[in-house]
Amino acid sequence: MSAAVAALSRLPLWQAPMAGGASCPELAAAVAGAGGLGFLAAGYKPVEAMRAEISGLRGRTGRPFGVNLFLPQPPPADPAAVADYALRLADESARYRTPLGDPDRGADDAYEAKVAALLADPVPLVSFTFGCPDAEVLAAFARVGTLTVATVTTVAEALAAHRAGADGLCVQGVEAGGHQGTHRDDPGTDGRGVGLLALLGEIRAAVPLPLVAAGGLMRGSQVAAVLAAGASAAQLGTAFLACPESGANALHKQALTDPAFEGTVLTRAFSGRPARGLVNRFIEDHGRFAPSAYPQVHYLTSGLRQAAARAGDPQGMALWAGQGHRLSRPLPAGRLVELLADELDAAGG
Known part of the structure; x- marks a missing residue:
């Protein structure tokens, strides 16, 4: 799987799937074209809209990309x-x-219909948030050649995803913007999430799977730090929000560096x-x-x-944003990937 992860992108830089419109085909294509891994977010979209975005992305790039799905949730x-x-x-x-x-x-976010659509028309990578699919679903993706990554926020979630057969893990630290990808929503644990570097170390010691680090990463030097801590790649979300290709609202983009917030x-x-x-x-x-x-x-x-x-x-x-939001740079996504790569090289990554 490490080799397969490496083959997805020239650089160990993944653009996070941000539901709500930010992770659009234009952004994913620009990231992929610069050597990173672009992502589409299927959350909150009908299956037809997901298919249309996949088609739109394929029309813009022949590079590999990922699609993120939300797991169904229990009643309150x-x-x-x-x-x-x-x-x-x-x-x-x-x-x-x-x-x-x-x-x-x-x-359920039309989960079963989206899974069926992605099995019928496979994409290179599918990631999951708010849980991990059962072994049968993960095996079905493996049969059609799709790699699978489960978002995890604890060692217990990482172990469960490993047992189910996920190919890799997206390790999300508490610094991350947007939703915490916990597998079970427990109000008693609000605010008790673990920082990314500590969580990477804990999961690296417990689970023999490739790790993708996510949470507050805005500079190439930070990417170098998580790679040194054992990650195979870094996933950045807030860093790409302000890019002109991002589908985020202009007010959201401006707020990232507005001292009023x-x-x-x-x-x-x-x-x-x-x-x-x-x-x-x-x-x-x-x-x-x-x-x-x-x-x-x-x-x-x-x-x-x-x-x-x-x-x-x-x-x-x-106004979803990670803890590093003040380091946002409103650059074209391709240029931002290049700058991150330069910073990573300078940091010895």
């Missing part, structure tokens, strides 16, 4: 808490003159699952009240977030 432990949170958000609905979304749109925090405010974003009014007003209910809260607030973006109000948007 306290459904009444979702209704209570909806009452709390009534003022937000009035503020943005938009109704709250339907929290019961479905918790003082830092990041893990919050359930927008989705019901811990996710790291820039601290804004919405998080401060509602974060401590948001229940453990994903994706119900995500669908509940989706219209509010879209309305805030239309109104030009970043204080009501989910």
Whole structure:
């Protein structure tokens, strides 16, 4: 598998799959063209939209790429808490003159249909977030020549993914922007995630699989550090958000380096699952009240977030960002990959 990972890209630089529009075919193609590994994010998309993005990416590059899937989620432990949170958000609905979304749109993210589509029309790599597929699914991907990578945040999750037959692991440190990819959402562990370098060491000692490091990486010197710690590649998300090819909202891109946003925090405010974003009014007003209910809260607030973006109000948007967000560079993605590679070389990576 180490050789297979190396063959996916000329450089050990992966562009993270960021659901919500940032990881579009234009961004993935630019990264791949510069020697990195581009990724599409299938989360929150109908299977037809996933297929269209794969087709669009193939039309832009012949290089390998990856597609990320979300695992189905169990029902919330306290459904009444979702209704209570909806009452709390009534003022937000009035503020943005938009109704709250339907929290019961479905918790499986069309997972089975997406798996079937990717088995019928294989891609080089499929990664998984919020869990690991069972052994049968992973074996089916292996039969069609697709490599599989499971996102993990603990040693226990890494061991489970290894037993199931994953080809590799994306090790996500607590510094990462967006959702923490925990396999089980336990409110009792909020904020207790492990930093990337420590987590890499723990998992490297416990699991004999190639590791891809993710979490707060913004410079080639940081990539060199995780490679020295045992990773085969580094996956960067926030670093690519500000690129012109990124599908992120312009307000989101600007906020990454806006001194008005003082830092990041893990919050359930927008989705019901811990996710790291820039601290804004919405998080401060509602974060401590948001229940453990994903994706119900995500669908509940989706219209509010879209309305805030239309109104030009970043204080009501989910501004996902890793801890290194102030190091963002609004460069074309291909140029950013080249610069990261130069920095990696200078650091001896």
